[in-house]
Amino acid sequence: MLIIPCPHCGPRPELEFRYGGQAHIARPVDPSPLSDEEWASFLYSRDNERGIHAERWRHIHGCARFFNVVRDTTTDQILASYKTGEFRPEAV
């Protein structure tokens, strides 16, 4: 079982979490001038990294907050965990 460090609660078992998809995807400020391709890209296109990946998790059976994690998708090693709204640490 993965031990995921929640920035609010500390290290917790994977059972308490839900995956929330790729992190740091900003919604376009004004969607109306976008083409269908650009809008579809925002909605559906996601990186499929083999390696370091920034992603959202939700500690749903704990503090219930979303937060961000940087994880190596090949080893499942978690390199960083930080609150929603914070920038991805530069070191990872």
Next chain:
Amino acid sequence: MLSDIVETTAIDADGVRLETLPAFGRLNFRGRAGAVAAMSEAFGLALPEASCRAAIAGSRAALWLGPDEWLLLMLPTETDAVIAAAASALAGLPHSLVDISERQYALGLSGRLAATVLAGGNPLDFDLSTFPVGMCTRTIMGKAELAIWRTEPDRFHIEVWRSFAPYIRGFLREHMREFGA
């Protein structure tokens, strides 16, 4: 009636006892710093800022559930007065205060093997060094969510949603069978 949906008799085993705790008044409070200070004053107890910690004063307790979320426990007879005091103290401050007294039900698990029984269905480390007295957290037991609060070294207060209560009670009883329940 609670006894219509779940047995309320205590279950005893060698070194551990599961019992139904008396009814509580329960409020779920959410708010930011200004509202937290006002709610603390209205409740007569400073809501704990530290994560996963509970505070007690007299018949009242405040359990940290999230960075802007607390579970407030009190006597059932105090609930209306607390809601009224909060309404005036929190006027104009964004917040959420919901009466969840009937949503949940409280179990008490006590005895020297209480932590061992909890560990049968939850991967958290219930050692006193990592889960000290006064620590509380939402977590998961089997397939059901619950909140666990350690009130004494060998005593846990468990908050569970009513509809999950028969499941949690049965789940804990299964683990207590090992000790003669």
